Amino acid sequence: MANEVKGAAVDNRWKILEAFMKVHQYRKDALIEILHKAQELFGFLTEDVLLFIANKLDLPKSYVYGVVTFYHFFRLKPQGKHVILLCLGTACYVKGSNKIVEYMKEKYGIDVGMTTSDNLISFMSARCIGACGVAPAAMVDGVLEPYFSVEKLEKKIEEWKKEG
Numbered sequence: 001m002a003n004e005v006k007g008a009a010v011d012n013r014w015k016i017l018e019a020f021m022k023v024h025q026y027r028k029d030a031l032i033e034i035l036h037k038a039q040e041l042f043g044f045l046t047e048d049v050l051l052f053i054a055n056k057l058d059l060p061k062s063y064v065y066g067v068v069t070f071y072h073f074f075r076l077k078p079q080g081k082h083v084i085l086l087c088l089g090t091a092c093y094v095k096g097s098n099k100i101v102e103y104m105k106e107k108y109g110i111d112v113g114m115t116t117s118d119n120l121i122s123f124m125s126a127r128c129i130g131a132c133g134v135a136p137a138a139m140v141d142g143v144l145e146p147y148f149s150v151e152k153l154e155k156k157i158e159e160w161k162k163e164g
């Protein structure tokens with residue numbers, strides 16, 4: 001059973017992004033749409049993601065960075081020590097990911113897109129991270145967390161606080 005969950009817990013986002021670029025025939029003029037898709041999948045744009053896109057579209061990385069920093073709707077990696085990226089796509093939402101949003105607001109005073117004042121946690125959201133079979137799903141520090149819940153979240157945060 002545990003293995004089944006692990007087997008399902010694969011980060012499919014790169015494949016989804018690649019398929020999206022393929023649909024757009026890796027066209028350079030589709031860069032904005034591709035960046036939007038990447039942000040939808042990853043919640044924010046990390047260096048790895050930007051490099052992946054730049055390579056696939058055969059564009060200089062500096063150009064891709066230029067576009068990302070020019071438009072205010074693109075988000076670069078948040079500054080928190082730990083990053084919780086919660087999926088708010090339909091499958092995860094109906095399985096209760098919104099309860100985690102409410103919990104973060106009540107307990108830590110932060111909404112999605114925000115970082116706690118001590119910089120311990122950045123709380124981000126994405127729209128479908130390609131793990132609907134294990135909804136509600138989240139990526140915590142880049143690792144897929146299947147069947148995420150308030151209890152699991154609280155356990156992680158307690159561990160981080162102990163680490164200091």
Ligand code: FES
Nearest residue numbers: 087089092131132
């Ligand atoms: S909707 Fe959350 S992983 Fe697909």
